[in-house]
Amino acid sequence: MEMPLHPPLLSRAEVIDLLLQHDVTPTQQRVAIAMALLSRDQHVSAETVLAQVNQAAPQVSKATVYNTLGLLVSKGLVRELMIDPQKVVYDSNTQPHHHFYNVDTGALVDVAPGTLVMTEFPPLPAGTYAEGIEVIVRIRNQA
Amino acid sequence: MEMPLHPPLLSRAEVIDLLLQHDVTPTQQRVAIAMALLSRDQHVSAETVLAQVNQAAPQVSKATVYNTLGLLVSKGLVRELMIDPQKVVYDSNTQPHHHFYNVDTGALVDVAPGTLVMTEFPPLPAGTYAEGIEVIVRIRNQA
DNA sequence: CTGCTTGCAAAGGCTTTGCAGAACA
DNA sequence: TGTTCTGCAAAGCCTTTGCAAGCAG
Numbered sequence: 001m002e003m004p005l006h007p008p009l010l011s012r013a014e015v016i017d018l019l020l021q022h023d024v025t026p027t028q029q030r031v032a033i034a035m036a037l038l039s040r041d042q043h044v045s046a047e048t049v050l051a052q053v054n055q056a057a058p059q060v061s062k063a064t065v066y067n068t069l070g071l072l073v074s075k076g077l078v079r080e081l082m083i084d085p086q087k088v089v090y091d092s093n094t095q096p097h098h099h100f101y102n103v104d105t106g107a108l109v110d111v112a113p114g115t116l117v118m119t120e121f122p123p124l125p126a127g128t129y130a131e132g133i134e135v136i137v138r139i140r141n142q143a
Numbered sequence: 144m145e146m147p148l149h150p151p152l153l154s155r156a157e158v159i160d161l162l163l164q165h166d167v168t169p170t171q172q173r174v175a176i177a178m179a180l181l182s183r184d185q186h187v188s189a190e191t192v193l194a195q196v197n198q199a200a201p202q203v204s205k206a207t208v209y210n211t212l213g214l215l216v217s218k219g220l221v222r223e224l225m226i227d228p229q230k231v232v233y234d235s236n237t238q239p240h241h242h243f244y245n246v247d248t249g250a251l252v253d254v255a256p257g258t259l260v261m262t263e264f265p266p267l268p269a270g271t272y273a274e275g276i277e278v279i280v281r282i283r284n285q286a
Numbered sequence: 287c288t289g290c291t292t293g294c295a296a297a298g299g300c301t302t303t304g305c306a307g308a309a310c311a
Numbered sequence: 312t313g314t315t316c317t318g319c320a321a322a323g324c325c326t327t328t329g330c331a332a333g334c335a336g
Binding site: 168170189190205210229230 | 324325326327328334335336
């Protein structure tokens with residue numbers, strides 16, 4: 001299983017800017033991780049990020065990848081998806097959108113914006129506010 | 144074979160019937176687990192089921208709880224919820240319904256039926272069919 | 287009988303933690 | 312400098328597995 005290299009959409013300077021805008025000190029490791037993650041819309045696990053970042057040469061440790069991913073989530077630069085109870089998936093697209101999850105293949109694909117429409121929204125429990133809504137359409141391959 | 148929204152406690156005989164209807168051999172352990180699980184609508188982890196079943200006296204091993212929960216899910220007697228990536232939550236209500244998840248407290252509450260309405264449904268990827276749709280409304284306590 | 291099921295303990299995968307050394311402002 | 316961050320390895324959790332003994336039909 002090889003990992004194709006994708007040309008980053010953001011320059012190193014742009015990534016550093018983005019981190020600063022979100023109150024994240026741009027250390028070398030964080031910049032490397034953010035460049036790998038934010039280079040395109042993707043759904044990745046911590047393991048994948050680790051592999052991507054250390055593709056050429058070891059740059060970042062496992063602990064730092066987990067630290068940084070958590071940090072980026074808390075700062076709103078990345079979204080966390082709960083799809084597989086065994087591991088967290090990080091989504092570099094922070095715009096509100098939903099997902100198809102292919103149970104057979106494990107593939108995770110964005111639902112095209114505007115094709116899933118909610119007209120009525122439930123009243124929230126007292127004293128709470130909505131942080132986000134997550135819709136997962138579980139699909140399978142036809143027999 | 145619809146399940147009432149709030150099913151009453153089931154007798155041992157009723158549980159055995161239910162298991163047989165779903166092609167599950169009703170062993171002592173499975174009956175004990177099913178009685179604990181299906182006695183009411185609830186969201187429980189494997190750990191909780193284990194504790195509930197062995198409340199009075201040890202009856203069932205951890206391995207069997209995991210085995211049985213997986214079996215009940217595959218037979219459609221219980222629904223699996225992916226909410227916390229660290230553990231699976233089992234829902235004894237198999238009717239289609241959605242959830243509020245309180246990020247602060249961990250509380251998981253059903254969305255009242257009919258209060259969340261989807262009018263447009265996205266086209267599925269070619270060669271696939273929808274197995275189910277899961278909506279999780281993430282909420283927090285107001286500051 | 288014959289094949290499922292169970293239980294124990296050990297292993298497995300993902301994530302977090304403790305703490306010393308390194309990097310940052 | 313004082314603080315924050317990093318890396319390593321070990322530990323932690325939830326879950327699965329291997330295999331011998333036990334139960335169901």
